[in-house]
Amino acid sequence: MKIETCRKEYYSTHIDFEKNRMYFAALGHWRGVQDFEDFEQLWIDMSKKMKPNYTLCADLRLMPIFSREIEDLFSKIQKYLINNGLLNMAEVIPLNDISDLQFHRMSEKNKMPTNKFKTMEEAENYLDKLVANLNE
Numbered sequence: 001m002k003i004e005t006c007r008k009e010y011y012s013t014h015i016d017f018e019k020n021r022m023y024f025a026a027l028g029h030w031r032g033v034q035d036f037e038d039f040e041q042l043w044i045d046m047s048k049k050m051k052p053n054y055t056l057c058a059d060l061r062l063m064p065i066f067s068r069e070i071e072d073l074f075s076k077i078q079k080y081l082i083n084n085g086l087l088n089m090a091e092v093i094p095l096n097d098i099s100d101l102q103f104h105r106m107s108e109k110n111k112m113p114t115n116k117f118k119t120m121e122e123a124e125n126y127l128d129k130l131v132a133n134l135n136e
Contacts, residue, residue: 006042010035015046020054021127022046026063026094033069043077053087053134055127059120060103063094071106078110088130089114090123 002014002023010030014023030036047054066074089107093116094100107114117123 005046008035013042013046015049017049019128020051020131022050022054022056023059024056025059026061028062029064030066030070032067033073036070036073039073040077040080043080047081047084047086050085052085053131054085055087055131056081056089057120057123057127058089058091059123060091060094060099063096063099063103065096065098066102071102074103075106075110078107078112082110082112086113087134088127090117090127091115092117092120092123 001018002016004012004014006013009027011027012023012025015021016023089112091103091107091114094103106112115123115126117126
């Protein structure tokens, strides 16, 4: 069962303890890095509640083109998650091609274990199967 951990005008986050999964959804245009006050601490706090080998499902469909400052913030969070128990991320690709390229470049640079999907259902199914195979 998903539990909302944060809802802002620009994004939301959830945790599902049964699935050992975190969720992120971009909800629209960001004015700048000021829209992400306490964002890094939010991810640190969420990850500390998870067991090792947790997964992340990211709905990036509404992700806007982002600034260098936001990229730096997201990059820092990716690195933290990779080093603190993240098994894999499934991302529902941004509708904006430039945002998709930006996120892909950042994830590749950080060696973020991620796979791309067109729907949340596909992303969830992938992570469910990945975890099931891990637990066999």
